[in-house]
Amino acid sequence: MSAPHWARLGELGFVRGMRLFVHIYRLFGRWPFRIALYPVLAWYVLTNGVARRASRDYLQRLHALSNGNTPVPTLRNVLRHFGAFAETMLDKVLTWRGELADAPVQVEGREALLRLRDAGRGGVIVTAHIGNVELCRRIGESRRGLQLNVLVHTRHAERFNRLLKEANPDADVRLIQVTELDMATAVMLAERVAQGEFVVIAADRVPVSRQTEVIETDFLAATARFPAGPYILASVLKCPLLAVIAGRRGDVAHITIRQLAERVTLPRADRHAAIVPLAAAFARLLEAECLAAPLQWFNFYPYWTPSCTSPSANAG
């Protein structure tokens, strides 16, 4: 694969810049934040061809799928796309600081999660780099909180942890750095799930490790690669599998919760075949969210399997 892997793109160098912008927001408010942000974004978009083309490719595919109902893949909309990303990064930081505690969040399908929580059962939650997924901490807060163990890749985690620790030293979510699922980690996660906690793992990015199994399934009318790891983890932990997808509906944050399986069982003879429908169901949820909130998709690297590149994807 010659295309740059997302893990090497350094999360767009945004994290360091975000610290400055968080300060601007805190001192002056959201509009000055935006005014300061756009020249930086414009410079970023113009100098970072990989991210720019990835955004345009995504907008192009979505535009075709939606019969023209989503933003046209123009440079202006690419800029808006990155603007939405920066605003969401700000919202994530504010969520961690507890500053968005009163902001409205629509939650669709909350019962699936609360039913498990109230039964004292845990599970695996697959999620994606869409919208402000930090808001899923708010789902359970009305009564008893949800204990979340978020699995992250080291390269990102260290920088994010620093920023987020700075933001809220008492953050109640555990970030666990996992690049390979080893036995000690699996056992530790099994114990947490047995105590009714949830393990959160992104299922929209193929991990860094080359041995990792990859599932190919349809996403926005072309073949894309998804990791098998989250589903294997759910099968090892023998627990329910849920998808939690964040997004927006207009100005309001939105979260979709779906149970994908009561218990994931992968037959030894052909685990791959048993994972495909789960990954496909997840991809369909992503697709629905992209159609509903087109600019909240935050995977700015070549996402689709190269042989399925759409004809206009090369336009920078």
Next chain:
Amino acid sequence: MADLDLEIKNLIIDTLGLEDISVADIDTDAPLFGDGLGLDSIDALELGVALQKRYGLSLSAESAETRQHFASVASLAAFVAAARTK
């Protein structure tokens, strides 16, 4: 010790759903992974979780050590006997 061997063989069969294999088919000293019983890394994870649940073992983050414990039924039984908390 022989009882524990048998218990672990049963646990392997139950945990991994090895329907076509019986306790008698598992050689106590044969490798569990690769050439022997032919288990893979995902089986190993499932087995680790099941062993922890049953015996309250704490597994080291040191993977070389874990690999030694999981070499065969015999080595697993020795490990369980020494490290079990329930």
